[in-house]
Amino acid sequence: MWDPIWITVKLAFIxxxxxxxxxxxxxxxxxxxxxxxxxxxxxIVALPIVLPPTVMGFYLLIALGPDSPIGQITIEIFGxxxxxxxxxxxxxxxxxxxxxxxxxxxxxxxxxxxxxxxVAATLRASRLDSFFSVALPMARPGLLTGAVLGFAHTVxxxxxxxxxxxxxxxxxxxxxxxxxxHVEALEWGQAHILSAGLLVFSFLVILSMMVLEKKLGRxxx
Amino acid sequence: MIDTKDSxxxxxxxxxxxxxxxxxxxxxxxxxxxxRGVTALFGRSGCGKTTVLRCLxxxxxxxxxxxxxxxxxxxxxxxxxxxxxxxxxxxxQDASLFPHLxxxxxxxxxxxxxxxxxxxxxxxxxxxxxxxxxxxxxxTHHLSGGERQRVAIGxxxxxxxxxLLMDEPLAALDKFSKNEIIPYLDRLFKTLDIPVIFVSHxxxxxxxxxxYMVLMDQGKVISNGPLxxxxxxxxxxxxxGSKTSSVIDxxxxxxxxxxxxxETVVDGGKILIPGVLGDVGSKHRISIAxxxxxxxxxxxxxxxxxxxxxxxxxDIHLLDGARCNLLLSIGHxxxxxxKFLARITQRSLRKFDFKVGQDIYAQVKSVSMVGGVSRS
Numbered sequence: 001m002w003d004p005i006w007i008t009v010k011l012a013f014i015x016x017x018x019x020x021x022x023x024x025x026x027x028x029x030x031x032x033x034x035x036x037x038x039x040x041x042x043x044i045v046a047l048p049i050v051l052p053p054t055v056m057g058f059y060l061l062i063a064l065g066p067d068s069p070i071g072q073i074t075i076e077i078f079g080x081x082x083x084x085x086x087x088x089x090x091x092x093x094x095x096x097x098x099x100x101x102x103x104x105x106x107x108x109x110x111x112x113x114x115x116x117x118x119v120a121a122t123l124r125a126s127r128l129d130s131f132f133s134v135a136l137p138m139a140r141p142g143l144l145t146g147a148v149l150g151f152a153h154t155v156x157x158x159x160x161x162x163x164x165x166x167x168x169x170x171x172x173x174x175x176x177x178x179x180x181x182h183v184e185a186l187e188w189g190q191a192h193i194l195s196a197g198l199l200v201f202s203f204l205v206i207l208s209m210m211v212l213e214k215k216l217g218r219x220x221x
Numbered sequence: 222m223i224d225t226k227d228s229x230x231x232x233x234x235x236x237x238x239x240x241x242x243x244x245x246x247x248x249x250x251x252x253x254x255x256x257r258g259v260t261a262l263f264g265r266s267g268c269g270k271t272t273v274l275r276c277l278x279x280x281x282x283x284x285x286x287x288x289x290x291x292x293x294x295x296x297x298x299x300x301x302x303x304x305x306x307x308x309x310x311x312x313x314q315d316a317s318l319f320p321h322l323x324x325x326x327x328x329x330x331x332x333x334x335x336x337x338x339x340x341x342x343x344x345x346x347x348x349x350x351x352x353x354x355x356x357x358x359x360x361t362h363h364l365s366g367g368e369r370q371r372v373a374i375g376x377x378x379x380x381x382x383x384x385l386l387m388d389e390p391l392a393a394l395d396k397f398s399k400n401e402i403i404p405y406l407d408r409l410f411k412t413l414d415i416p417v418i419f420v421s422h423x424x425x426x427x428x429x430x431x432x433y434m435v436l437m438d439q440g441k442v443i444s445n446g447p448l449x450x451x452x453x454x455x456x457x458x459x460x461x462g463s464k465t466s467s468v469i470d471x472x473x474x475x476x477x478x479x480x481x482x483x484e485t486v487v488d489g490g491k492i493l494i495p496g497v498l499g500d501v502g503s504k505h506r507i508s509i510a511x512x513x514x515x516x517x518x519x520x521x522x523x524x525x526x527x528x529x530x531x532x533x534x535x536d537i538h539l540l541d542g543a544r545c546n547l548l549l550s551i552g553h554x555x556x557x558x559x560k561f562l563a564r565i566t567q568r569s570l571r572k573f574d575f576k577v578g579q580d581i582y583a584q585v586k587s588v589s590m591v592g593g594v595s596r597s
Binding site: 115116118119120121122123124125126127129133134137138140 | 278305
């Protein structure tokens, strides 16, 4: 019972960290850039919200599989293709949860506006300097929301994981798949424990996020 | 006051020229300013004065432009120095303090990044001058408008600027905060050795703080010169307003204990001011409302008016309606005395047949102090 929990937490944590590191510059670009094709990029980022997880999983399976160019590269480097590995789950989760991290951060960057960055420039801060010393600290509520949503959304991931990760105990079997298995096997007790745990977890996540966001938001206003 | 004659502006002052479409209008301005002193960029809302200030800071860029400060070129056809490399201090209308930093952290944000530049005002002196000791450890959230603006001014000055720019620094403040902050500014401007340019649409503020004025209308500079000259130019729209007044700088000569009258010297003559003004030799700025000046052909012998000044009519400008503005200079003949405006009716103008170049007597009914802090 603890294996799926551990794998789920590990997966969600790694996914969130990757998304914060890669997603923040993307969110910054989406918030600040004035190029006309920017909304096209924004639409691609938002696509996982509406795309059925099985569709995404199917394409990922093909894209990452041993016969694809990406598969060839991963075989060269790691000796195997990504599907049905933990690393494959991470790749899938990063794409699947991407909009839930990038969108709140983009909104937070947009809410800052031009003025604080202009002020920073008149105080000798270069663009990179003002990104770290002004934009990031002022966007904290958005970063927090993005991190929490990204983590929670990855915890609940099911369709994509089943398609590209399968159901390998100790490697790719996460909570949502474990619950599915228990139900399939008519082990209602086990399913109840895990499901109730996730229910409480989700509630606490949303609650603490709302409280924290309110607190941070008040500080920054 | 500014001495425009001694400085070679190309090498020591500010030379600016900006042109190009920007926002809703075509900007086309060019002006030169001395390297020291306080300049007001003055004009109606929407005339482009804030845009000019932003161009000076590099926050906005026009297609065509040139800007040099003390001989260093910041902007010409070939290059454009980005804002963060320009040694300017910029005070925004709404203070714009960083909400995630304390008052002290806000203050030293620019100082930390100014590198080896020597502080134009040492930080302790500045904290003292702006009255910020009490606020240093606080967050910026519960500061009053005046306090916020003082922090913003201190923050800009601590970044070691060679030019201080202020965008309507007092406009967002209520009367009370304004009165609180003006004495700080007055003191500060006296101690600064760098040029200050501030945007304003409030004549009172300008009279009080500026030495020099760039007057703008619809994206163009329509006049540019020492404050007293621009304010008293009868052809300009400022002179056409109903509360037009002129400013004159005076120096205290003596004080009469018996009737408590201060005698002051101005270019071309003397002006008497009731009450104590300051020590002998101290300099002050006074304001004379054009409506408080009346004219007489001969020196009136029977009058209660304290100041009857011999003056020469330099210009006559008819206004819409019944009135006209007369530009006077103190002293008869060609004394080139201090200039000020008189507002009389066109009927009186015709009745007495006043002519340009005529020597007359101006009766000044009242003189008001501008500020109350002596100016160097």
